Amino acid sequence: MVRVLVNVPKQIAANAPFDVKVLISHPMESGQRRDQLGQAIPRDIINHFICTLDGETVLDADFFPAIAANPFLSFSVVAEKSGTLALTFTDDHGVTQTELVAITVT
Amino acid sequence: MILPRRRLVLLAACCAVSPAVATPADVAALIQVLVGDAPLKDGLIHLDLPVMVENGNSVAMTVSVADPPSPVEAIHVFAEGNPLPLVAVFRFGPRSGAPRVTTRMRLATSQTVIAIAKLRDGTCWRDSIDLLVTLAACIDQA
Amino acid sequence: MNRLPALAVAALLLIGASDRRSGYDDASPDTRAMQDDDAANPAFLWVQQGEALWSEPAGTTGKSCATCHGDVTTLRGAATRYPAFDPQRGRLVTMEQRINLCRTDHMGAPALAWDDDRLLSLSALVGLQSRGMPLAVEPREPFLSEGAALFRERMGQLNLSCAQCHEERAGESLGGSVIPQGHPNGYPEYRLEWQGLGSLYRRLRNCMVGVRAEPFSPDSREAAVLALFLAVRANGMRVETPAVRP
DSSP states (O other): OOOOEEEEOOOOOOOOOOOEEEEEEOOOOSSSSSSSSHHHHOOOOOOEEEEEEEEEEEEEEOTTTTTTTTTEEEEOOOOOSOOOEEEEEEETOOOOOEEEEEEEEO | OHHHHHHHHHHHHHHHSSSSSHHHHHHHHHHHHTTTTTTTOOEEEEEEEOEESSSSOHHHHEEEEEEEEEOOEEEEEEESSSSSSEEEEEEEEEEEEEEEEEEEESSSSSSSEEEEEEESSSOOEEEEEEEOOOOOOOOOOO | OHHHHHHHHHHHHHHGGOOOOHHHHHHHHHHHHHHHHHHHOHHHHHHHHHHHHHTTTSTTTTOOHHHHHGGGGGGTTTTGGEEEEEETTEEEHHHHHHHHHIIIIIOOOOOOOOOOOHHHHHHHHHTTTTTSBOOOOOOOOHHHHHHHHTTOOTTTTTTHHHHHHHHHSSSSSETTTOOOOOOTTTTSSTTTTTTTEHHHHHHHHHHHHHTTOOOOOTTSHHHHHHHHHHHHHHTBBBBOOOOOEE
16 A cells, blocks of 8 residues: 545635645656666556546546656646545556545535 | 557657667657647647756656647656656546646756647647756765 | 853854754755645655554554554654653663654564654654744753764765864855755655655765765764754754755
8 A cells, every 4th residue: 555645625616626736655666776786676656647536537647757756746626516536546566546535515 | 549649658668678868859759659740839838847956856847738729638748868758648637627737757867858738629739948957966875 | 051061062163043044945946845835745645654653553562652642742842852861771862762762662562773664754743743843952961062073073085074064065065956054953854865754864874975984873872962963053943844855
């Protein structure tokens, strides 16, 4: 399990865009580095991220090794009503993790 | 839409084999595949990165398109001087509040970073930044 | 008793209290922005882990941190006083060592290594409780004078002292980076160079490796007295834990 921090505003108005901020604890090992013995450190990154709101896509992103360690993302969402944001990301081993965040629209 | 993206992934995989640094020509080739015959113009998209980078390990980057005439399908970001030319692809869905993303990227050296926005009307828009990377003088060897 | 050594230290310092600059002041606007927004500061991934560990029983006694301390907010101000003199042991104890002593003495759990993510997480959580408060470390002798001497002692193949960079040349450039004054008010901190969270000890170790000296071991008297000197030198500066630095 990777640690994830998701930040959404407490007050969200219907149809008014709001920002979501995401931090994911991951080394994003680029595959370009060598260890102290000169051995290449294998690539291990989160290569895909998707955020949906009640099944509808907000942002669908491909990451390459140029994304910094402990990736940060901030993006805009628009909601008509209260619902659930699902943030799903996949690493190079094919492991997928989903974080669910309820949002309250007033 | 699907086919060019696959070609893009293939190209990235080829580049990954070589230990060399990406070149402006590599990025130009990738952009050619992405854009195809569509018109590519400067403007509309805005790429925000510091011109002087304190540490290449983590550089705040924002890409945004203000008031697009047609919905933004995707924004692609390329780095001409990194070991690999691709940085990220962002596709915006119906629940996106604005075609804008902030993230943090790695920069191996001083170079040009390019962002391309592809709109639903088929037009492609470009912005780029030439930046200087002043790496930290003390490298963590401990 | 305490006032005299403090005066002695003040006399030793080239940097006056009003000229002191946190590493924050020397960082780029982007790095400062990372620290200013908790939702964008990657160190909070460790704080989050620390919150989970706080109430998780460890060791043979089945106790967690919360068993004795209750809510972590009860430790508000604690981090402003470390390193502190432990009368029972007759030696200085850093915040990380205090957490480990809790584990070994009260929880029946093994001490965590100095670079263990769990130790960093707990010290980040505890440090955060004092964020914004002024450092108020006791200028305890003879440790303080020992630390002050060590700060000025040339070491390593490059034959440099801490003071030569972080006092005499603070504010000047080394490569493209500003040489900071070296205040310990943000630890554990997220360094872009490390791409992770690290302790003051890790930073000291980096410097020592940088000047090609044999690093002090994490639990050595040298590491503790140097940490004490740096903390007393920064007394009155605000805690920024968990800070972000280049």
